Amino acid sequence: MPEGPELHLASRYINTVCAGLIFSGKVEKSEVSKNPEVLFESDAYLISATSRGKEIKLTLTPLKEEKNTLPGRGRDREGLSQNGLQQPMDLVFRFGMSGSFKLTSAAELPKHAHLRFYTKDSPHRALCFVDVRRFGRWEVHGTWQPDRGPCVMVEYEKFRLKIPPFEKARTVLEALQHRKQQSPDLTLSKKVKLKQENPDLLELCHAVPMEVIHMGGMGYGPEPSDDAAAFEEWLQCYGVPGMRSLHDGNGRTIWFQGEPGPMAPKGKKSRKKRSWVNGDPEPPSPKVTKPVPKRSSKGSSGQEKVAKRSGRKKGKELVQGAENAKAHEARKPNTRSRRKASASQASLTNEAPAADRKRQASARRSTGAATAAPRSRRVKAE
DNA sequence: CGTCCACGTCTAC
DNA sequence: TAGACCTGGACGG
Incomplete structure (x- = not known):
């Protein structure tokens, strides 16, 4: 679930499905994940999310000033204040090639659910970080990775300046210049209209992800019905x-x-990757x-999956x-x-x-x- | 069964 | 700048 707009949709999804949900207990990590344990525990806490580019941040907020009922038990936890209260915690996620969030039944966790947040009330549900390939990462008390670029969705203006000097920008810049010269005598409204109808590359960097966001879906729609087909269709x-x-x-x-x-x-x-390991040193042609x-024609009995x-x-x-x-x-x-x-x-x-x-x-x-x-x-x- | 491919980093040479 | 890190689906034999 890796592309920029998808991370944004994931944060919206979390905020939607977790609105009004109270979570409770510990945060559970799968055995197999190499990511850090999340030593957070609270009788009642909320989950909210924000995204920035290809990162997403979860904030766990304990509901009230609850006492740690079992003194000493929480010693190994992070984020405890002196009196044993659980402090709010930020977790920053990167999705790798296959990460996503899903709210599911706690009784039937999806496969590859590597981090689980459980609801307080039954039937218990779990907000899961699902990641088949485990390239995804999370950081406890995380912050936005400092050397990342701006978010194309919400920090687009930052792309207007500070273009890296070694970027091969000739084509882009010449095209923009060309456009400018083309219409020096037009009225402002005509220029705006022209620009809207012919967005340049930089504008498309913003407009295209925004289009995906407005499309919704991507498994983060309100219904679990999901709609990958719509996205494929959009491509x-x-x-x-x-x-x-x-x-x-x-x-x-x-x-x-x-x-x-x-x-x-x-x-x-x-x-x-060489596909001709043994013998047959056929030159990598095309x-x-x-x-x-x-x-293949086999198995295409009318109801073939979408390509x-x-x-x-x-x-x-x-x-x-x-x-x-x-x-x-x-x-x-x-x-x-x-x-x-x-x-x-x-x-x-x-x-x-x-x-x-x-x-x-x-x-x-x-x-x-x-x-x-x-x-x-x-x-x-x- | 085996090979190739996939929406991304991350780090060791 | 190569691998490494992973699973699983599609396809070929």
């Missing part, structure tokens, strides 16, 4: 049939539409790939270069790929009809895009 580039992808210097898959651009990794470097959503991300790709299966609608029409059709196919078609035209502008802008989206560059070089956004 314009990432994992979408017809879009292209390649691997950057760190082996990360970058999704995009159209030309990869002058900084594109040159073939050889792009494969991190550079630019079209995702071939390999939905999940990209299919598995091997060299020989990769389709090179300038492919087209034909290619993916031949592929497994589903509603999603169909819709996307037409969307990308539309955006190939420079002059999209005005009604399609918004869609055209979003066709550039890939939620993975901002995570592409190595940390040290990145505009400190995530």
Whole structure:
């Protein structure tokens, strides 16, 4: 559950489902987790959350001035004042690749629930930090990690200044400059309108995550019904049939539409893990790939799952270069790929009809895009 | 069964 | 700048 907007949704979710809930007792950590114990104990406490970029902070607040009923028992706990009262505690979480929060029945904890906060009243429930891959971290008495970039959702203005000097900004800046020169004689309102219809890259860094937040869902909707499909449907580039992808210097898959651009990794470097360990020293061939959503014909008995991300790709299966609608029409059709196919078609035209502008802008989206560059070089956004 | 892949850091060379 | 840290789903044989 790692992307910026998702962390924000997680904090909203927590504040919603924990509103009015009273928690009690100790905070429980799974055996297997290597994260620190949370030595917090209170007869009655509240949980609230805030997020900042890809971090989320839980605040545990004891309800009243309760006495520690068992003197000495709490000695090993942190955050106790002299008289044995439990003080409020902040926990800062990072979600790694798979972290999330879930309020569930305490009787049936979900798998991989590595930190549990139990409600006071029965039927007991548990707010769980669920994290399949355990890349997620939490820190007791945590604070926002100091060397992180601003939050694209709530601190967007901070991206306006202090652009790292080594950022390859030429293209971006030239584009902005170009835009400026284009419309020197327009009225202010016309300029504003133009800007809204053609948001620049920086504005999109804000607008796109905000769109996800307003969409809601992501497992953090009011109902447990959940709606991952809506998000998949919303994605314009990432994992979408017809879009292209390649691997950057760190082996990360970058999704995009159209030309990869002058900084594109040159073939050889792009494969991190060798897939040809024994014999068959086949050169790691392709550079630019079209995702071939390999939905094998087997098992597709009408109710196939929504195409999940990209299919598995091997060299020989990769389709090179300038492919087209034909290619993916031949592929497994589903509603999603169909819709996307037409969307990308539309955006190939420079002059999209005005009604399609918004869609055209979003066709550039890939939620993975901002995570592409190595940390040290990145505009400190995530 | 085995291989590859995944929304991210984190740290040891 | 490579691995390391993990589980599990999709796919291939």
